[in-house]
Amino acid sequence: MNIIEKINKLKREKNAIILTHCYQNIEIDEVSDFVGDSLYLSREAAKTNADIIIFAGVYFMAQSAKLLSPEKKVLLPNMKSGCLMSDMIDVENLRKFKSQYPGIPVVCYINSTAEVKAESDICCTSSNAVSIVKSLNEQKVLFVPDTYLGKWVEKNLKNVEVITYNGYCPTHLKIRPEDINNARKKYPNALVLAHPECHVETAKLADFVGSTKEIMEYAKKSDSKTFLIATEKGVTDRLNRDSKNENWGKEFYGVNDNTICPNMKQNSLEDIYNVLLNEINEITISENIRNKAKECIDKMLLSGSKK
Ligand code: 13P
Ligand code: SF4
Secondary structure: OOHHHHHHHHHHHHOEEEEEEOOOOHHHHHHOOEEEOHHHHHHHHHHOOOOEEEEEOOHHHHHHHHHHOOOOEEEOOOOOOOOOOHHHOOHHHHHHHHHHOOOOOEEEEOOOOHHHHHOOOEEEOOOOHHHHHHHOOOOEEEEEOEHHHHHHHHHHOOOOEEEEOOEOOHHHHOOOHHHHHHHHHHOOOOEEEEOOOOOHHHHOOOOEEOOHHHHHHHHHHOOOOEEEEEOOHHHHHHHHHHHHHOOOOOEEEEOOOOOOOOOHHHOOHHHHHHHHHHOOOEOOOOHHHHHHHHHHHHHHHHOOOOO
């Protein structure tokens, strides 16, 4: 049996499912039950009847799955797979930030630890950040940890001041406005699709800005044939694969060669097999943190946005 067959057999025996973020190494899709962005995967985590969830993603994503499914065993294939942006804020920094702006609600990007979520008012993802902030009906909000997603939200909403913490994604910041301009010169008919974690000056140059899953859906539906993808390489790889397998006749290019999130690429099929076989790398969260952090995510899931 090859590794894929071995994983699939173990999954059946143990009633396990595998949730995979679209920045993962593409071969992991072969054993995955769901592949998508943070919001989609957190919803699927909440719905599943599986006994074990393997989260092929980064640490905060596995933590979010555990928050939504506390009775299930949630395993991370490789404990080194953490999000650099989420590590830029801890509870102490957040309390300091809040104390500078008393009484202003805190919107917390899902790319954050359970501890940070527990200290925040409502969660959001890249696909619903604008509608979540809008739903609060506030003149000012605090936004953590991603300063660029926060600025993107402010740009898209009239009359809301979004005060951002100074976190950022090192991978998305490597996509500079000149990369977009140069790539457009090379592919003049291409549409540029960008993730809102990019610098606002980069995102402004895009034809469409959205979460990873939104970018993939947009590309599939669009009549254009050539696309420049301003987000992590996993998205470009999956789009090219699907275009080939399903005869879309479309081509997808990255805007530079640096758009790789090294932490997202830590998980391998061997790691998945190993954690599923031995049931190791289990995510645990104390009850106190879990209750508060879950409330923060539940508010998002229940929000009228329903995106
Ligand atoms: P999505 O919310 O689009 O899945 O993005 C998560 C992420 O880590 C982007 O860098
Ligand atoms: Fe975190 Fe950036 Fe990697 Fe996404 S791409 S997991 S935000 S470091």
